[in-house]
Amino acid sequence: MLNDIVKMIPIYVMGRKYEVPQGLTILKAMEFSGYAFKRGCGCRGGVCGACVTVYRKKGNYQLKVGLACQTVVEPDIYLVQLPFVPANKAIYTVKNLQASDSNIVKLYPELLRCLQCNTCTKVCPMELDVMNFVAAAMRGDLARVVELSMECVMCGMCAARCPAELAPFNIALLVRRIVGKHVIPPSPQLNQRLKEIREGKFNEELQHLKKAEKSEMEERFKDLQAKKGASV
Numbered sequence: 001m002l003n004d005i006v007k008m009i010p011i012y013v014m015g016r017k018y019e020v021p022q023g024l025t026i027l028k029a030m031e032f033s034g035y036a037f038k039r040g041c042g043c044r045g046g047v048c049g050a051c052v053t054v055y056r057k058k059g060n061y062q063l064k065v066g067l068a069c070q071t072v073v074e075p076d077i078y079l080v081q082l083p084f085v086p087a088n089k090a091i092y093t094v095k096n097l098q099a100s101d102s103n104i105v106k107l108y109p110e111l112l113r114c115l116q117c118n119t120c121t122k123v124c125p126m127e128l129d130v131m132n133f134v135a136a137a138m139r140g141d142l143a144r145v146v147e148l149s150m151e152c153v154m155c156g157m158c159a160a161r162c163p164a165e166l167a168p169f170n171i172a173l174l175v176r177r178i179v180g181k182h183v184i185p186p187s188p189q190l191n192q193r194l195k196e197i198r199e200g201k202f203n204e205e206l207q208h209l210k211k212a213e214k215s216e217m218e219e220r221f222k223d224l225q226a227k228k229g230a231s232v
Contacts (some may be wrong), residue, residue, distance in 0.1 A: 009075040026053050026068035026079060040081050046070045046125065049155030055079035065157045067125045085156025087167035099182040102142025108171050111138055113164040120158035120168050126151050126201065130158050134168050137175060142183065145175040 007022040010027055018033040027044065031037070042050030051068035058076035068081060090107035097103045103109055111134070120130035133148035149172035159167040196202065209217075 009073065011040050011073050011186075012076070012078040020073060022073075024073055024082075026066070026071050026073055026077075027051055027134045029073045030068070030079075030081070039210060040068075040084075042070045044086055046063075047153055049125075049153035050084075051081065052085055052155050052160070053079050053081045054155060065160050067155060068096075069094060070125060077120060085160050087156050087159035087170060088165075089167065089170045092174070093145070093183045097178055099142060101137070101142070101171055101176055102177065103139075104137050104171065104174060108167070110164065110166050111171060111196070114166060115164050119161050119163065120166075123157045123161045125155060125157065126153055128152060130168050133172055134166065142179050145172055146179050149176065181201060 003067040008019045009022050010019055011018055013030055013032075013033055013035065018029075020032045024032060027037075027041065029148065037078075040051055042048035044051075047066055049067070052065060053068040053071065054063055054065055055071070056063055057074060058078070073079075074206045078089055088108075090112070092103075092107055114131075114134050116131060116135065118131045119136065121128070124130050129148050129153060133145045134146035136142075152169050153167050154170055154173070155178075156167070158169055158170055159165075162168070
């Protein structure tokens with residue numbers, strides 16, 4: 001019997017009670033309970049932000065949020081998964097923008113409502129300094145926004161908890177796009193590679209890879225890993 005091997009604990013999914021092994025993540029606990037994920041699952045490694053879950057602990061009125069692939073279940077945890085956080089996202093064409101803070105405020109005027117309460121930083125699963133990159137966006141320091149937000153996984157938890165109703169992750173995405181398009185100089189290597197692709201330089205190799213057996217792909221991967229390790 002499974003109960004004789006591991007300790008089972010009660011959890012509640014969509015209000016229904018299940019018994020699951022202690023120590024599982026929310027994602028694994030839900031799958032153990034019979035839920036099959038067609039979306040809201042993603043990488044399972046905490047880097048894609050696709051598995052945002054709202055939960056509450058027994059005896060605590062506060063609603064909490066976390067990534068289902070990283071948050072471990074506790075006895076009598078009540079949870080529900082969100083397919084995504086429906087935060088405000090401005091519509092824009094990056095090539096028509098300029099590298100200035102006026103674009104940010106025009107597209108996201110709510111940015112100026114930031115209370116500097118640091119709730120966004122506290123809830124971030126990647127432990128990013130969200131409040132400070134929001135402050136940098138307010139003063140037009142685009143480089144600082146990019147530096148502090150580069151590892152954002154776009155999960156939306158900062159927006160879910162922001163009392164001023166900002167969407168810091170979308171604001172940071174806008175800034176990174178502006179900087180990438182209008183500040184960072186184009187890579188000559190990238191232009192050369194795009195030219196080679198257009199000229200069909202890799203067509204034959206791509207066709208071969210599409211028809212290759214799994215064993216060949218595994219060997220190619222091992223060779224690449226070995227070369228990577230040798231170059232470190």
